Amino acid sequence: MASETMTNVPVHVSMIMDGNGRWAKERGKERVFGHYEGVESVRACVEAAVENGVKYLSIYAFSEENWNRPQEEVTALMGLMVKAMAAEMKKLDRNGVRFMVIGNRERLGDSLNRTIDECMEMTAHNDTLTLIVFLSYSGKWDILQAARKMADDMMESPQKREEIESMGVEGFDRYLATAGIPDPDLIVRTSGESRLSNYLLWQGAYSELLFVDTLWPDFRKEEFRAALEYYSKRDRRYGKVK
Ligand code: IPE
Ligand code: IPE
Ligand code: MG
Numbered sequence: 076m077a078s079e080t081m082t083n084v085p086v087h088v089s090m091i092m093d094g095n096g097r098w099a100k101e102r103g104k105e106r107v108f109g110h111y112e113g114v115e116s117v118r119a120c121v122e123a124a125v126e127n128g129v130k131y132l133s134i135y136a137f138s139e140e141n142w143n144r145p146q147e148e149v150t151a152l153m154g155l156m157v158k159a160m161a162a163e164m165k166k167l168d169r170n171g172v173r174f175m176v177i178g179n180r181e182r183l184g185d186s187l188n189r190t191i192d193e194c195m196e197m198t199a200h201n202d203t204l205t206l207i208v209f210l211s212y213s214g215k216w217d218i219l220q221a222a223r224k225m226a227d228d229m230m231e232s233p234q235k236r237e238e239i240e241s242m243g244v245e246g247f248d249r250y251l252a253t254a255g256i257p258d259p260d261l262i263v264r265t266s267g268e269s270r271l272s273n274y275l276l277w278q279g280a281y282s283e284l285l286f287v288d289t290l291w292p293d294f295r296k297e298e299f300r301a302a303l304e305y306y307s308k309r310d311r312r313y314g315k316v317k
Contacts, residue, residue: 081300083307085260087131088124088299089282091274092116094266094290101290107151112292114159123299124204125170131205131256135274139179139213153183156210157190164194171203177252178212179220207256214276221250253278261306265291283309 095109102108117134124132137152144152160174167174176191183191191210225247229236239246248254258278264270267288271279285305289298310317 081127081303081307084128084303085283085306086129087133087257087259087261088129088302088306089133089135089259089262089275089279090120090294091135091262091264091272092291092294093264093268093272095292097266098290098292106148107155109290109292110152110155114155116291116294117159118163119295120299121167121170121172121204121206123296124206125172126296127300127303129204129303131207131259133207133209133256133259135209135212135272137178137210137212138273139211139216140273142182142211153187156208157187160190160194164197167194167206168198168201171201172198173201173205174198175205175207176210177207178210179216180211182211205256207253209274212252213273214271214279215273217252218277220252221247224250247277251277258282261285261302263287263302265289265294281311281313283311 092113095113096106097109098112099106099109120132120134136156141152142149164174174194174197176195180188180191225239229239253275258280259275259282261284262271262275262279262282263285265287267286269286275282283306285302287294287298287302
């Protein structure tokens with residue numbers, strides 16, 4: 076239920092979904108059960124984001140470093156992504172959600188890449204909420220690929236070189252994998268860890284950070300709303316004096 080309207084709602088909320096393995100372990104189950112249950116939390120957060128007027132919800136689903144997990148877990152996670160996307164696609168579309176995946180897609184399998192393309196094409200026209208799944212993503216990967224593209228462009232012609240040299244921070248933003256997406260206002264990490272684990276290093280420069288003890292599979296609408304309330308009380312100064 077959407078309770079009274081909240082003021083100062085963040086435009087872009089980002090979640091570092093952590094603690095699935097521990098959630099499963101606490102119940103004497105395999106880690107993958109935590110990942111399955113975590114999909115329910117994603118569903119709840121999408122609904123809560125729409126209800127509260129958040130325009131961008133992004134989720135860190137799989138880092139570049141996560142490729143170093145046991146093969147069995149990586150395979151299960153990739154299978155789960157295909158399944159969840161295929162199952163949710165129509166509902167997302169009906170609810171006006173635009174779906175995007177950002178990350179090093181060259182490392183993803185064909186079937187997952189096909190499902191992602193299908194889901195992105197189907198929902199491209201929606202504008203109630205943009206849901207971004209960061210998959211095979213890392214902040215350093217993103218900055219490096221942006222720097223490479225920029226260097227390539229600089230070689231194009233002396234004029235192009237001059238143009239790039241004179242551009243500001245916004246100019247570099249355009250080379251990032253997140254081009255066109257506003258920087259996250261709020262980044263929430265679950266499971267009690269207070270680190271970024273190579274997430275949105277450039278884009279998160281002025282994000283408000285919230286670290287909560289709740290494990291991701293237990294993070295539902297109520298917790299999402301509490302995070303928005305936390306955000307509404309922040310005073311963002313951007314280095315200035317107020
Ligand atoms: C987050 O949960 C999901 C991914 C990183 C893919 P974890 O799998 O990291 O769970 P913990 O941190 O081991 O409990
Ligand atoms: C961060 O979680 C990555 C994602 C949530 C996708 P990890 O569980 O991989 O992070 P570390 O290893 O504890 O830093
Ligand atoms: Mg973890």
